[in-house]
Amino acid sequence: MRSLFALLLLALSFSSCTSTTESTGIDAVLSFYGGKVVYSSGVVASTADELQGRFYELKLSGVAPKMKQYFASLQLPASNCAYLFYHALSPEEKTRYSFIRITIAETASNDTYEFPIQDLAKAERAMLQADNLLNYMRTGDYAHVVAKGSLLATSAQEWQKAKSLFTAIDKEYGRVQAFSLQGFAISHQNLAKSGTMEFVRLAGVLVREKQSTDFTFALLPTTTLQGNYLYGFVFSKRENQ
Structure with a gap:
């Protein structure tokens, strides 16, 4: 007791x-x-x-x-x-x-969920990073988007390959206009080079000219906007990928 x-x-x-x-x-x-x-x-x-x-x-x-x-x-x-x-x-x-x-x-x-203020603060910092990426995504400038890719996640060559994926989806569904957040999750991953990394998954919807698409950012909230804060992304809306 x-x-x-x-x-x-x-x-x-x-x-x-x-x-x-x-x-x-x-x-x-x-x-x-x-x-x-x-x-x-x-x-x-x-x-x-x-x-x-x-x-x-x-x-x-x-x-x-x-x-x-x-x-x-x-x-x-x-x-x-x-x-x-x-x-x-x-x-x-x-x-x-x-x-x-x-x-x-x-x-x-009566489902109850509790979210520590520290995690909410991390999500808020990650949203600033997502907003920064959206400035480039709205104009189709995916070179600047992948330039924010962390080399702790994958190689520079792999990040460059992502540009064609973004461009192809824009062509089919229309240019990105906004990101509508649907929720977030704090994730951890053990990396050989840097040990355990903590990042924020922002799950939501990319509002587009033709048809909106689900999308999740994986971001490193402790990295400045000038740094490589994009850890990953996926065209779906899930807490765990």
């Missing part, structure tokens, strides 16, 4: 007072998925093997059937909900919480 030192959970109705940025984050989730949101905040401090500290919870209802049409697991859309909320917070608020909890009601078990 775990020993609970402190547990504070303050349930709030949706009409209760929140900060402007918190309200913006909640509105972003509602705009993306629809349904209803009930939010709460609290503090967990225990000896159990679970995330500790101050948290913010969003409990979504009326969205599970829609999510299950596109995702076998709700982990990915739940991560997107957490990211949409986190991204709207002020810098001070981003340091106020230890994790964001997302509960999706109307499932057999």
Whole structure:
């Protein structure tokens, strides 16, 4: 039996007072998925093997059937909900919480997912990298895209081969216009040259002129925009490749 030192959970109705940025984050989730949101905040401090500290919870209802049409697991859309909320917070608020909890009601078990603030910060940095790549992808400048490819992932020759793939898909489905994030995951891989590498998978959709395509970036969030931060990519929308 775990020993609970402190547990504070303050349930709030949706009409209760929140900060402007918190309200913006909640509105972003509602705009993306629809349904209803009930939010709460609290503090967990225990000896159990679970995330500790101050948290913010969003409990979504009326969205599970829609999510299950596109995702076998709700982990990915739940991560997107957490990211949409986190991204709207002020810098001070981003340091106020230890994790964001997302509960999706109307499932057999009321699925609950928790996302550490550190992981959300990594996803946000990775989105800056993805936005930088999109500047080139919108104009079909894939030479600059593959130039950001990390040599820890594959050789320069292999990165150069990717240009023809991007160009062929543009020709069939139309030029890239935007990237719609559907969720993220933190991944680790043990490399012979550098040991264990941590990267962020951003799974989503490339919005195109003719027909949108699923796409996932694998990015190294600790690398600057001037460096080689592209670890990989795949034309699908999955948490694990």
